[in-house]
Amino acid sequence: MSQRSCGTNYLSWALDYLGMDERLCAYLTTPYREITVELPLLRKNGIVVFKGYRVQHNHARGPFKGGIRYHPEMNLAHAHALAELMTWKTALVNIPFGGAKGGITCDPAALDEVEREMLTKLYTRRMANLFGPESDIPAPDMGTGPQEMAWIYDAYSGYTSGHHPGVVTGKPLQLGGSIGRIEATGRGVSLVTKWAAEALNMSFPDVTVAIQGFGNVGVHTARYLKQVGCRIIAVSDVDGALYNQAGLDIEAVRKTCEEKKISVNQALDYGDSIKQDELLALDVAILIPAAIGDAIHEDNAPKVKARLIVEAANMPITHEGERILTSNGITIIPDIMANAGGVTVSYLEWIQNRSGLIWNLEEVEKKTDHILYQAWCALCRRRQNELSYRQAAYLIAVERVAQSSALRGYI
Numbered sequence: 001m002s003q004r005s006c007g008t009n010y011l012s013w014a015l016d017y018l019g020m021d022e023r024l025c026a027y028l029t030t031p032y033r034e035i036t037v038e039l040p041l042l043r044k045n046g047i048v049v050f051k052g053y054r055v056q057h058n059h060a061r062g063p064f065k066g067g068i069r070y071h072p073e074m075n076l077a078h079a080h081a082l083a084e085l086m087t088w089k090t091a092l093v094n095i096p097f098g099g100a101k102g103g104i105t106c107d108p109a110a111l112d113e114v115e116r117e118m119l120t121k122l123y124t125r126r127m128a129n130l131f132g133p134e135s136d137i138p139a140p141d142m143g144t145g146p147q148e149m150a151w152i153y154d155a156y157s158g159y160t161s162g163h164h165p166g167v168v169t170g171k172p173l174q175l176g177g178s179i180g181r182i183e184a185t186g187r188g189v190s191l192v193t194k195w196a197a198e199a200l201n202m203s204f205p206d207v208t209v210a211i212q213g214f215g216n217v218g219v220h221t222a223r224y225l226k227q228v229g230c231r232i233i234a235v236s237d238v239d240g241a242l243y244n245q246a247g248l249d250i251e252a253v254r255k256t257c258e259e260k261k262i263s264v265n266q267a268l269d270y271g272d273s274i275k276q277d278e279l280l281a282l283d284v285a286i287l288i289p290a291a292i293g294d295a296i297h298e299d300n301a302p303k304v305k306a307r308l309i310v311e312a313a314n315m316p317i318t319h320e321g322e323r324i325l326t327s328n329g330i331t332i333i334p335d336i337m338a339n340a341g342g343v344t345v346s347y348l349e350w351i352q353n354r355s356g357l358i359w360n361l362e363e364v365e366k367k368t369d370h371i372l373y374q375a376w377c378a379l380c381r382r383r384q385n386e387l388s389y390r391q392a393a394y395l396i397a398v399e400r401v402a403q404s405s406a407l408r409g410y411i
């Protein structure tokens with residue numbers, strides 16, 4: 001995340017376009033609060049001190065909201081950039097939250113389950129005075145999932161001596177999680193991909209797709225797109241990529257990787273092993289980065305052949321990468337629209353926790369589709385075929401946050 005350390009360039013552009021006071025930029029880019037904590041964990045060979053972060057970016061529209069990332073490269077600057085992105089994402093889909101992000105610098109795969117539980121609960125206790133169903137609500141991001149959210153819920157409940165399931169979303173169903181949250185981000189990506197492909201008059205679903213990342217978001221994006229009839233010809237993880245021009249059997253690849261504990265490029269019964277960068281350069285209709293930030297940059301962007309890129313990951317394209325792709329006529333659907341299905345179902349989980357209601361899958365999907373489709377239509381109206389999707393998304397989001405901030409008397 002070196003080149004696109006935050007959305008500031010897009011924000012400056014939006015403020016300028018909207019004719020808003022440039023001083024707003026300082027307010028809208030300065031986080032409300034940034035916290036770094038030390039997390040001493042007793043491991044087999046002694047104490048190891050990890051670092052944890054939470055950046056609360058803006059809460060003009062509601063409680064801070066955003067995921068918890070466990071990754072070796074996580075740091076305060078990443079948390080800041082990702083927290084700011086959450087502010088625009090929640091505003092774009094018009095749900096009553098602000099933006100936050102947090103995490104721990106660690107390789108979760110190198111920790112055993114007991115260590116992950118201890119570390120997660122220690123992190124939560126350090127952050128417990130910030131977290132709360134009305135103040136700051138974490139959720140899963142890279143390297144975390146329902147189990148970590150259950151530990152956060154438990155540690156927070158211990159801190160407050162009460163049961164507050166609405167303090168965190170993405171929990172297991174047994175602890176008040178919402179049906180559909182695990183698949184929500186990938187399902188949302190697949191819906192937005194369909195709408196974008198149709199807007200471009202592509203022959204959807206008769207298209208080829210390559211997906212970088214085969215974790216929560218990548219797997220479910222692949223599953224849903226395959227279900228509607230797209231041909232997923234390549235997927236990748238941190239070790240490499242798997243390619244099959246005839247289309248991959250996503251369920252079989254997933255099951256094999258899980259059962260044999262192997263990387264996707266080792267599932268050779270289903271395709272051929274190729275390199276990460278080769279996946280990005282494949283001759284596909286749609287490319288979906290669903291892994292890390294800055295995956296597409298000035299060096300590999302010129303090789304991209306896809307007509308449409310849907311940003312399932314947060315910030316997967318650097319500014320220079322975007323300039324090259326755009327000048328090559330490639331359409332980009334920005335992260336804050338493409339992957340907003342996750343936070344949307346988190347919002348529905350939070351409502352269910354606060355109201356005591358439990359909705360079924362049909363209800364959750366119907367409400368999600370409505371929220372996402374409203375946002376998509378607003379985006380299309382705003383760009384009027386003149387602006388990029390990202391520009392239009394920033395205009396809508398910044399305007400909403402600025403309006404709420406002004407009404408509260410912040411600016």
Ligand SMILES: NC(=O)C1=CN([C@@H]2O[C@H](COP(=O)(O)OP(=O)(O)OC[C@H]3O[C@@H](n4cnc5c(N)ncnc54)[C@H](OP(=O)(O)O)[C@@H]3O)[C@@H](O)[C@H]2O)C=CC1
Nearest residue numbers: 141142143185213214215216217237238291313314339342
């Ligand atoms: N989870 C959610 O609900 C949401 C996630 N997102 C974003 O989606 C993206 C993916 O998140 P999620 O699926 O949850 O994360 P996961 O941890 O579940 O999966 C991440 C995937 O990316 C791969 N990966 C990690 N590092 C690299 C690398 N250097 N090069 C290539 N691939 C890599 C991982 O491979 P391996 O397994 O081998 O490590 C894994 O396949 C992130 O950008 C996240 O911020 C956005 C909105 C919501």
Ligand SMILES: O=C(O)CCC(=O)C(=O)O
Nearest residue numbers: 066067139141342343346
């Ligand atoms: O579900 C949520 O609350 C936030 C998910 C997230 O971190 C993201 O959308 O980037």
